[in-house]
Amino acid sequence: MEACNIVERELDVVLAKFGAINDHARRVLLDIVDHILSLKKQFEDAPTNHELTPEQINILKQAINKVRETVQLFLTDHRVSHNSVSKVGKAIDRNFVSDFASTSREDVFLGPDKVQLLNQVICQHFYRQGMLDIAEELAKEAGLKAEEDNKEPFSELNRILDCLKAQDLGPALDWACAHRENLLAKNSSLEFKLHRLRFVGLIKEGPSRQAEAVQYARTHFPQFVQRHDKEIQSLMGTLLFLPQGIRRSPYNHLLDPNLWVEICDVFTRDACMLLGLSVDSPLSIKIDLGPECTYHSVFACPILRQQCSESNPPLRLVCGHVISRDALNKLSSGNKVKCPYCPVEMSTADARHVYF
Ligand SMILES: [Zn+2]
Structure with missing residues (x-):
């Protein structure tokens, strides 16, 4: 505890110094910026072809010198403040034992149950990637039990996802319909987005599919009116542009191929959430603690x-x-x-x- 107090005292010195430098720098910088802005304004107000008088040249030179001096002063302040920063480092060196062994422990994967856990995670990773045969071989060789339960959700998700990637909405729509209540409870828009893609698919075909598109809208959209009224309105708007094609209409964003990329992401995310699985494989997760933990x-x-x-x-x-x-x-x-x-x-x- 005493060690922490000593380091903290040094830290307080640094913080006080930085605070003072910061206040001072802000004041000086604001002054300079004001001054430069007023000079700039005078330049702008001057008539074109105006030649600077010797006095004006002098004022400009003084301004430039002032900026240079200030930069120099900041550099000196920065260098001087380094003394107190390095005192913190020295205080840490003096008061703490430098033992980095605890940051990397090679024994964490030793022992039969840990090896088993590790194999299980690797196996799930392969299931998740749709590499079922590799996963099964590993499960067999490592003697993993009850892998059937782990396998099923992943193989179903992968099958549906493969169809989505091939722009086949059927299996995903069936899945979303079967899980409608749970999806709505999680505030998911998956089912609506799938229907929207299918509707746009009909509209894209032109007037020949008009009756079918209207029928599709009548059957499927009423249930989404409360949550997606604006989107449904614009989907209905596309019907006006059927003769000329929606590519040349204000609704051409509905043909954006990225909507297919998005639907794959939405499906993966929502399905994983529903099944209580993490979206990314534990083996490929990068630890990201967010911007508040990003240091300089x-x-x-x-x-x-x-x-x-x-x-x-x-x-x-x-x-x-x-x-x-x-x-x-x-x-x-x-x-x-x-x-x-x-x-x-x-x-x-x-x-x-x-x-x-
Ligand atoms: Zn050294």
């Missing part, structure tokens, strides 16, 4: 106090400390370098590129 992955070299770049990347020394390549080149003599922090001596070739 920038590394500033603690030695040169400048941000690293592709041409000057961060390098991890054998001891674990990280400095920029330029700093390493400056500190090294021959092919040996002494860590500026520990100071462990090592060969420069042992430094490893770090990726954030």
Whole structure:
């Protein structure tokens, strides 16, 4: 606990410094922006072909100098604030044991029940991808039981999805109709979207299918009027353009081929939700904690106090400390370098590129 308090005290210093720099910078920047904007306005108001008087030239020069000086001041502020940032790092080094072993444990998949679980996840992944024969072979070899129950929902979903991809709506419509109540309870638009595609399919054929299209609308759309009234209105609007074809009508967005891509996604998502399955395979899920957990992955070299770049990347020394390549080149003599922090001596070739 004491260790945390020490680090926290250093952090408070950093935060206070950053706060002060930030307030100051904002004030100065606003002043400069105002000034530049007023100069810009004067330029715009000046008559065309107006030549600058020596006095105006002077004012401009002063403005440019002011901007340069301010940038310089910000750079100095940034460099100075680095002292307190590196104190936090040193406080962490001094007060905590650096043991990274707990972040990667090789034993998590050891033991028969864990191997079994792992095989099960891999097997489900294959079912999910529609690779039934591979999954079955694996289940047999690994001695997995009760795979029949796991297999059925996936093989049904894959079969329907294959038909959807081939623009065959039948199986998906049957499935949606059979699960109507549960789908509605989850606020799903799947069934409506499927009917919409089938209706547009009839409309696309032109006046010869008009009677059929009207009949289809009468049979299927009333149940969706409450939730999809606007969409149904525009679907009905397409009937006006049957003679000329809806491609040349305000409704041509209904022919967008992306609607078929979308329906596959909607089906997969809603069907998985209904069956209590995750939409993506656990093996292919990337961990995404959302924008609030995205941090500024920038590394500033603690030695040169400048941000690293592709041409000057961060390098991890054998001891674990990280400095920029330029700093390493400056500190090294021959092919040996002494860590500026520990100071462990090592060969420069042992430094490893770090990726954030
Ligand atoms: Zn070191």
